[in-house]
Amino acid sequence: MVNEIVVPILLAASGIVFISLGLKTLLRRSKKIMNVPIRPTAGEASSLGPAFERPDDAIYQGNKLVACAVDAEVNPEAREITFRELRNSDDLLLPDECEFRKYRIIIQRVEYASRIDKEKPEDGRVLKGVVAEILGYREQ
DSSP, X not given: OOOEEEEEXXXXXXXXXXXXXXXXXXXXXXXXXXXXXXXXOHHHHHHTGGGOOOOTTEEEETTEEEEXXXXXXXXXXXXXXXXXXXXXXXXXXXXXXXXXXXXXXXXXXXXXXXXXOTTOGGGOSEEEEEEEEEEEEOOO
């Protein structure tokens, strides 16, 4: 694993100078410069305490973000949730219980699964036409 990276720095008078930065320092600085919102990891989320709000489109398994939902329709009478798509679902274990919003759910049906979408490779594994059974409410 790479712990340091050499970064070119452009200086006006003297050309390019290379410096070595720790990878964590480089990432921290680039996030500040680009002002990119980053979702907390499971450890960071649990350390944030009860004030941490989970995003509405997030699906978790064991406090780990495992997928992002698109167009979720909750039907409490039928005790099911229908998702048009689940993106970035590479870490989602289908037979295991999940948490979505205030619900504990388990995936029952998937119409279509694709690992590579050439138009959006950043989406990871994409599941379409997903139906999940509502098992109950999650503890907060």
